[in-house]
Amino acid sequence: MPSxxxxxxxxxxxxxxxxxxxxxxxxxxxxxxEVHGLLGENGAGKTTLMxxxxxxxxxxxxxxxxxxxxVEIGSPREAIKLGIGMVHQNxxxxxxxxxxxxxxxxxxxxxxxxxxxxxxNKVLEISKRYELPIDPKARIWQLxxxxxxxxxxxxxLYRGANILVLDEPTSVLTPPETRELFRFxxxxxxxxxxxxxxxxxxxxxxxxxxxxxxxxxxxxVDTLHREQLDKTRLASMMVGREVLFTLRKSxxxxxxxxxxxxxxxxxxxxDFPAIKDLTFTIRRGQILGVAGIAGNGQRELTEAIxxxxxxxxxxxxxxxxxxxxxxxxxxxxxxxxxxxxxRVGVAAPQGLTVAQDLVLRxxxxxxxxNGVFLNQDEIERNAENxxxxxxxxxxxxDAPARTLSGGNLQKLILAxxxxxxxxxxxxxxxxxxxxxxxxxxxxxxxxxxxxxxSAVLMVSEDxxxxxxxSDIIAVMYGGEIVGTxxxxxxxxxxxxxxxxxxxxxx
Amino acid sequence: xxxxxxxxxKRLTISRGLTITVPIASLVxxxxxxxxxxxxxxxNPILAYQQVLGVFTSTDGLTESLTRGIPLLLASxxxxxxxxxxxxxxxxxxxxxxxxxxxxxxxFLLPDSPAFVLxxxxxxxxxxxGGLWGLIPGYLKARLEVNxxxxxxxxxxxxxxxxxxxxxxPWRDPEGFGFPLTPMFxxxxxxxxxxxxxxxxxxxxxxxxxxxxxxxxxxxxxxxELKVTGESRLAAKYAGIDYLRLTLLVMLISGGLxxxxxxxxxxxIVLRLRHGISPGYGYSAIIIAWLARLNxxxxxxxxxxxxxxxxAGDALQIGLGLAxxxxxxxxxxxxxxxxxxxxxxxxxxxxxxx
Numbered sequence: 001m002p003s004x005x006x007x008x009x010x011x012x013x014x015x016x017x018x019x020x021x022x023x024x025x026x027x028x029x030x031x032x033x034e035v036h037g038l039l040g041e042n043g044a045g046k047t048t049l050m051x052x053x054x055x056x057x058x059x060x061x062x063x064x065x066x067x068x069x070x071v072e073i074g075s076p077r078e079a080i081k082l083g084i085g086m087v088h089q090n091x092x093x094x095x096x097x098x099x100x101x102x103x104x105x106x107x108x109x110x111x112x113x114x115x116x117x118x119x120x121n122k123v124l125e126i127s128k129r130y131e132l133p134i135d136p137k138a139r140i141w142q143l144x145x146x147x148x149x150x151x152x153x154x155x156x157l158y159r160g161a162n163i164l165v166l167d168e169p170t171s172v173l174t175p176p177e178t179r180e181l182f183r184f185x186x187x188x189x190x191x192x193x194x195x196x197x198x199x200x201x202x203x204x205x206x207x208x209x210x211x212x213x214x215x216x217x218x219x220x221v222d223t224l225h226r227e228q229l230d231k232t233r234l235a236s237m238m239v240g241r242e243v244l245f246t247l248r249k250s251x252x253x254x255x256x257x258x259x260x261x262x263x264x265x266x267x268x269x270x271d272f273p274a275i276k277d278l279t280f281t282i283r284r285g286q287i288l289g290v291a292g293i294a295g296n297g298q299r300e301l302t303e304a305i306x307x308x309x310x311x312x313x314x315x316x317x318x319x320x321x322x323x324x325x326x327x328x329x330x331x332x333x334x335x336x337x338x339x340x341x342x343r344v345g346v347a348a349p350q351g352l353t354v355a356q357d358l359v360l361r362x363x364x365x366x367x368x369x370n371g372v373f374l375n376q377d378e379i380e381r382n383a384e385n386x387x388x389x390x391x392x393x394x395x396x397x398d399a400p401a402r403t404l405s406g407g408n409l410q411k412l413i414l415a416x417x418x419x420x421x422x423x424x425x426x427x428x429x430x431x432x433x434x435x436x437x438x439x440x441x442x443x444x445x446x447x448x449x450x451x452x453x454s455a456v457l458m459v460s461e462d463x464x465x466x467x468x469x470s471d472i473i474a475v476m477y478g479g480e481i482v483g484t485x486x487x488x489x490x491x492x493x494x495x496x497x498x499x500x501x502x503x504x505x506x
Numbered sequence: 507x508x509x510x511x512x513x514x515x516k517r518l519t520i521s522r523g524l525t526i527t528v529p530i531a532s533l534v535x536x537x538x539x540x541x542x543x544x545x546x547x548x549x550n551p552i553l554a555y556q557q558v559l560g561v562f563t564s565t566d567g568l569t570e571s572l573t574r575g576i577p578l579l580l581a582s583x584x585x586x587x588x589x590x591x592x593x594x595x596x597x598x599x600x601x602x603x604x605x606x607x608x609x610x611x612x613x614f615l616l617p618d619s620p621a622f623v624l625x626x627x628x629x630x631x632x633x634x635x636g637g638l639w640g641l642i643p644g645y646l647k648a649r650l651e652v653n654x655x656x657x658x659x660x661x662x663x664x665x666x667x668x669x670x671x672x673x674x675x676p677w678r679d680p681e682g683f684g685f686p687l688t689p690m691f692x693x694x695x696x697x698x699x700x701x702x703x704x705x706x707x708x709x710x711x712x713x714x715x716x717x718x719x720x721x722x723x724x725x726x727x728x729x730x731e732l733k734v735t736g737e738s739r740l741a742a743k744y745a746g747i748d749y750l751r752l753t754l755l756v757m758l759i760s761g762g763l764x765x766x767x768x769x770x771x772x773x774x775i776v777l778r779l780r781h782g783i784s785p786g787y788g789y790s791a792i793i794i795a796w797l798a799r800l801n802x803x804x805x806x807x808x809x810x811x812x813x814x815x816x817x818a819g820d821a822l823q824i825g826l827g828l829a830x831x832x833x834x835x836x837x838x839x840x841x842x843x844x845x846x847x848x849x850x851x852x853x854x855x856x857x858x859x860x
Contacts, residue, residue, distance in 0.1 A: 308743060308744065327746065327748070328743065328744070328745075328746040329746030329747075329748070330746075331746075332746050338744070340744060342740070345738050345740055345741065346738065346740045346741050346744045347741070347744065348741075349734060349737035349738050349741040350737070351733075351736075351737045352733065352734065352737060356730070356733070360734065360741070360744070360745045361744070361745050361746060363727060363730055363745070364727065364746070369727045371727075372726055372727065373725050373726055373727065374725060374726065374727050374729075374730055376725075
């Protein structure tokens with residue numbers, strides 16, 4: 001391995017933001033044909049370092065060498081010219097446009113979007129070679145997150161990326177999709193290209209990396225070779241202390257049904273049923289974990305229960321009462337808490353203050369409102385209490401929500417949703433993108449709520465999470481539940497087969 | 507090769523000092539930039555500045571600024587609401603015309619009623635018609651996702667042409683020498699006014715509305731809903747906010763206040779409906795609402811200053827014999843500087859080499 005050519009060197013990179021040093025003399029080295037894991041907690045400076053490489057940010061100090069030649073990368077365009085491609089965590093795609101339009105966007109050729117056929121063929125060629133199937137004419141908004149990532153990867157490959165930076169790529173993927181991605185990464189490396197894999201997931205980084213560089217608080221901790229990789233060691237390097245990996249789950253007596261879905265059919269965005277004739281029940285004290293590859297109806301399921309999407313037919317019962325056609329606000333009143341997938345755009349609007357976001361779905365209730373006016377004192381008291389109770393790290397209750405880190409934002413959302421003493425909690429990807437500490441905390445909150453007698457429906461792409469939190473595991477495929485297994489009897493292989501659609505177990 | 511590059515960086519907090527010094531500095535720069543214009547048309551800029559400043563130092567100038575500020579105030583206060591929820595109501599002008607039309611219709615219907623009944627009915631009719639004119643684009647947007655910029659803008663033309671139709675046609679004053687205007691209103695159709703000036707009760711109504719809308723925005727649950735919706739429509743949906751109901755409520759009030767502005771014009775100033783009753787107050791109100799940062803209380807001084815700018819344009823034409831177009835260019839320069847500099851209160855300008 002060390003015999004291979006050094007493709008990229010970043011030396012003593014410093015990047016300051018107002019009030020923080022995001023990168024403090026960070027060194028990074030990448031060899032040809034290498035998969036290099038970049039590991040660290042949220043805010044450790046991984047993305048900043050790669051944004052410097054990709055020309056989005058300018059380093060305040062430090063040097064970058066490609067194949068031994070010093071380079072100045074002033075913009076992503078220059079980075080692309082140097083053979084660097086980056087797939088961001090939040091995709092930079094134009095949603096109303098098609099796949100091919102997005103891939104060609106920003107390129108000089110073709111000058112006018114008139115004849116995209118030739119380019120589409122080239123894209124299809126790349127997609128075939130790397131086994132990344134895509135429909136070039138599909139519009140981005142119709143695609144699942146996994147498919148969107150594929151578009152971003154194809155975009156980078158189309159531009160001739162020799163160094164591919166993937167920022168938290170698996171955070172939007174399911175286990176089979178992750179395996180696919182890993183296969184692709186291996187293929188890239190086999191061709192002598194290099195991949196930088198940004199993550200905070202230890203298992204993944206160990207599974208795939210030739211080397212791993214760990215960052216903490218903007219500084220290098222160390223770079224380890226493949227044979228040195230060990231989960232406990234990496235975790236403590238990353239966090240700076242010992243980390244426990246097991247959750248304590250107590251026995252809870254299961255009560256009466258809280259959520260009953262009966263023959264529910266829901267239409268998707270593409271005007272065909274995204275959920276077909278779905279029937280299941282969740283009882284008090286139960287966590288139902290929904291496993292499945294993204295885009296198999298999970299989103300539509302959570303939206304149908306919470307009222308964000310109308311149901312075409314069937315019944316949704318909450319504590320025995322039919323609510324399938326009720327307004328969202330009525331369902332909130334009836335005790336449905338909802339932790340949606342999109343935190344920034346949906347669950348916690350960034351321009352509101354922390355105090356305002358903490359009453360987002362509860363502002364109509366007493367004592368926050370008397371029907372006409374809002375009671376500012378109560379809203380502020382509520383914020384103070386929740387910030388303390390849920391240990392939300394924030395400069396104050398009047399700070400804009402945009403100043404919160406991902407983990408704290410999720411704490412804020414959970415604090416609000418759980419404080420209403422909900423009957424049912426619908427949680428979509430509750431720990432996606434969170435660091436080790438925040439993940440631990442969020443999971444413990446869901447377990448606590450289960451003990452308090454709520455019913456929980458949790459959608460997650462993290463099979464470990466599903467296995468360790470759920471009482472029942474429901475696997476979705478093609479808008480149907482293809483199997484329901486008690487967590488105690490769950491078999492990972494079997495679940496994987498069901499997720500892929502090759503096994504049914506009623 | 508290194509080139510200087512200008513970059514904007516968002517200020518983390520907006521200081522109070524800047525919100526005062528930036529507009530004043532931009533005013534001064536705007537005045538200076540107009541000097542070549544005055545030179546070009548053969549007028550000593552100093553004399554021109556004296557004319558303009560005279561507007562703000564003489565009683566006549568001030569009362570007239572207040573008068574011109576009334577429709578601007580009512581319409582801009584109304585616009586604060588939809589803009590807060592990212593609903594781009596460009597239709598205050600049309601809503602104003604519909605309000606003026608409805609108020610006039612009441613005069614035709616109840617010419618002999620006592621003043622308070624007649625004026626009261628005119629106000630209600632003006633509000634309702636302006637509001638209904640706002641509800642149409644509101645409904646189309648909320649139900650069918652029809653772009654409100656297009657609908658509100660196009661409905662302006664419809665309203666303005668509709669008023670033209672009635673003043674050229676059925677309502678034309680038979681004794682008006684063929685001019686496109688209705689007969690003069692009876693005295694009982696006139697809003698109370700301050701004798702010796704053209705300031706009418708619309709000013710008081712405007713001030714009250716500004717306060718009410720301010721409280722509505724800052725304290726009521728609908729104000730919160732507006733803020734959330736302005737942040738993100740999906741977030742609003744998630745919060746259980748009924749977008750259709752909120753949009754209709756907001757556009758009823760917004761259009762209604764513009765309609766009141768139109769009612770004030772016919773009942774307080776012109777005392778009849780005529781072609782071109784508003785020279786574009788509904789459009790100016792858009793600028794005012796933004797300069798006031800969608801704060802209805804801030805819209806009060808901004809409207810009056812804006813009214814003063816309109817009066818200054820008149821003063822330049824009358825006092826120095828400047829052409830109408832020259833006065834317009836002067837007003838535009840001032841606005842350009844004030845609106846353009848506004849961004850500096852929120853962003854830092856940074857010069858970098860690279």
